[in-house]
Amino acid sequence: MYTSQFNDMPLSEIINSIKEQGYFFCETAITEQHVDQLLSEVDFNTILVNNNDPGVVISGTQRFLTHCLAKSKKAYDLITSRRVLDICNTYFTERYQLTNHRFCQMRRTLHMPWHTDNNLQHGSQLVGKHPMPGLLFLFYLSEGNPSPFQYIKDSHTWSHKYDHEIYLSDRWVETHHQNEVLNFNVSKGSLIICDIHGIHRAAPFSDPRHVRNTLLFQVDQVGSHYIGHGEQNLVNTEFIDNFSPEIFDYLGFGVRRDYPASPNSSAATMTMHDLLNLQRQLLPLTLKAVVKNLVTTLLPAELIVDLKRTIWTMKSKH
Ligand SMILES: O=C(O)CCC(=O)C(=O)O
Numbered sequence: 001m002y003t004s005q006f007n008d009m010p011l012s013e014i015i016n017s018i019k020e021q022g023y024f025f026c027e028t029a030i031t032e033q034h035v036d037q038l039l040s041e042v043d044f045n046t047i048l049v050n051n052n053d054p055g056v057v058i059s060g061t062q063r064f065l066t067h068c069l070a071k072s073k074k075a076y077d078l079i080t081s082r083r084v085l086d087i088c089n090t091y092f093t094e095r096y097q098l099t100n101h102r103f104c105q106m107r108r109t110l111h112m113p114w115h116t117d118n119n120l121q122h123g124s125q126l127v128g129k130h131p132m133p134g135l136l137f138l139f140y141l142s143e144g145n146p147s148p149f150q151y152i153k154d155s156h157t158w159s160h161k162y163d164h165e166i167y168l169s170d171r172w173v174e175t176h177h178q179n180e181v182l183n184f185n186v187s188k189g190s191l192i193i194c195d196i197h198g199i200h201r202a203a204p205f206s207d208p209r210h211v212r213n214t215l216l217f218q219v220d221q222v223g224s225h226y227i228g229h230g231e232q233n234l235v236n237t238e239f240i241d242n243f244s245p246e247i248f249d250y251l252g253f254g255v256r257r258d259y260p261a262s263p264n265s266s267a268a269t270m271t272m273h274d275l276l277n278l279q280r281q282l283l284p285l286t287l288k289a290v291v292k293n294l295v296t297t298l299l300p301a302e303l304i305v306d307l308k309r310t311i312w313t314m315k316s317k318h
């Protein structure tokens with residue numbers, strides 16, 4: 001899945017870059033074929049409605065498949081890959097855990113605020129920032145990106161001064177750090193590994209044709225003072241073909257997790273455009289439901305069971 005450009009890079013180089021600069025960037029870390037396979041396992045066009053399977057939800061102009069460890073074997077392979085674990089083993093000094101993960105798709109327009117990812121939550125509510133070490137792994141899965149990843153140079157060393165803020169305003173960054181904004185021209189297969197204490201964002205964009213796909217996950221060195229820190233990980237047991245105490249520890253088997261899956265979505269987090277599209281998808285299903293309801297109201301239950309038996313018998317003969 002990884003390119004030789006990423007595989008052959010000495011671990012020490014990756015770790016030194018994160019420690020000194022707050023990030024590591026590899027322009028082509030995963031092969032184009034692997035990116036296509038990853039994307040083929042996510043259906044961003046079908047939104048969860050009364051469905052019992054993990055799937056895609058909408059929050060503003062972004063779509064998320066949060067439970068990618070339950071839905072995508074390719075994502076599972078990447079997130080639990082030897083290369084990722086080797087980086088974590090070398091970077092962290094104590095036990096580390098996967099604390100969140102998701103596929104994300106941004107469409108048409110986006111204005112992401114400047115932020116850090118060392119978030120401490122109470123349920124789904126952000127309550128402050130934490131001092132634990134952590135890494136954000138971001139894989140870019142789209143061609144030609146009008147929205148580069150942006151990072152404020154050296155901000156991982158001083159962002160703690162702004163721990164009382166949830167976001168940092170564009171105006172504040174323009175006034176104080178305009179010349180320190182680094183732009184990464186990410187493209188299909190790029191990887192950024194970033195210190196969660198660094199101030200960063202996806203650059204704002206507005207382009208009706210652009211679709212920006214990413215796979216991102218976060219690993220934190222969860223200390224004993226922060227029991228419950230992290231989102232609940234749902235894993236498809238079928239995917240676990242590499243089990244070891246190391247993997248189980250990393251995925252948080254048997255470990256308390258207090259944060260629900262992000263984002264905290266509902267019909268109220270959808271744009272008008274997506275709500276209307278959803279109504280269009282719901283219309284044929286609504287008609288089907290009306291017919292079903294009519295039949296079950298008008299016919300006796302016993303007759304319906306008999307009808308179902310007859311239909312099943314006829315079908316099974318063919
Ligand atoms: O998509 C990006 O470039 C950045 C995403 C990010 O920072 C986040 O989701 O926390």
Ligand SMILES: [Fe+2]
Pocket residue numbers: 115116117136200201
């Ligand atoms: Fe972030």
